Amino acid sequence: MNDRNAAGRDAEAREPVRGPGTRPSPAVDPADLAAVAEQLGRPPRGVRRVAARCPSGHPAVVETEPRLADGTPFPTLYYVTCPRLTGAIGTLEGSGLMREMSERLASDPALADRYARAHERYLEQRDAIAHVPEIARVSAGGMPTRVKCLHVLVGQSLAEGSGVNPLGDEALALLAGSWPTGPCAGKSG
Numbered sequence: 001m002n003d004r005n006a007a008g009r010d011a012e013a014r015e016p017v018r019g020p021g022t023r024p025s026p027a028v029d030p031a032d033l034a035a036v037a038e039q040l041g042r043p044p045r046g047v048r049r050v051a052a053r054c055p056s057g058h059p060a061v062v063e064t065e066p067r068l069a070d071g072t073p074f075p076t077l078y079y080v081t082c083p084r085l086t087g088a089i090g091t092l093e094g095s096g097l098m099r100e101m102s103e104r105l106a107s108d109p110a111l112a113d114r115y116a117r118a119h120e121r122y123l124e125q126r127d128a129i130a131h132v133p134e135i136a137r138v139s140a141g142g143m144p145t146r147v148k149c150l151h152v153l154v155g156q157s158l159a160e161g162s163g164v165n166p167l168g169d170e171a172l173a174l175l176a177g178s179w180p181t182g183p184c185a186g187k188s189g
Contacts, residue, residue, distance in 0.1 A: 039082065045074075049062065060081065065129065077139075088175050112144075116143075118144075118168070154175070
């Protein structure tokens with residue numbers, strides 16, 4: 001087999017499949033990209049749009065490409081960037097909440113069903129942008145059977161609104177005392 005042909009097939013396999021109905025990448029305001037870079041302390045990767053904002057107007061959640069520019073599959077569609085929010089979510093994660101939520105999923109069929117629908121919605125939204133075979137049935141955050149990352153669940157709730165991800169909504173309700181409150185500097189620090 002010709003090495004050049006094999007390399008070409010490998011590159012083709014890494015290309016997202018964009019069929020009818022896929023969403024093209026919208027233009028992202030350079031000021032938003034600069035704010036996200038400041039929040040993250042590094043250049044952002046694969047940002048498609050700001051999906052949710054802090055009350056101060058700074059980006060809080062970005063929607064990302066399912067495949068990064070370097071070819072890496074990226075399953076996290078909604079990425080939380082607000083430092084105040086990420087810190088508050090981290091505190092919740094450290095409290096044992098994810099374990100408690102996972103246990104509830106195992107014992108509450110109605111909650112498990114709603115969470116599975118959130119997982120399916122996540123996959124549908126990401127596939128509407130581009131189908132990436134390596135992550136075809138993988139969402140993020142532990143969905144659909146456990147809770148592994150509250151950042152993902154909160155990101156989905158903020159980006160898509162309440163009622164989509166029940167556990168993201170619960171986490172947001174628990175954060176109400178710490179976010180969104182007070183002035184936001186828009187960056188970590």
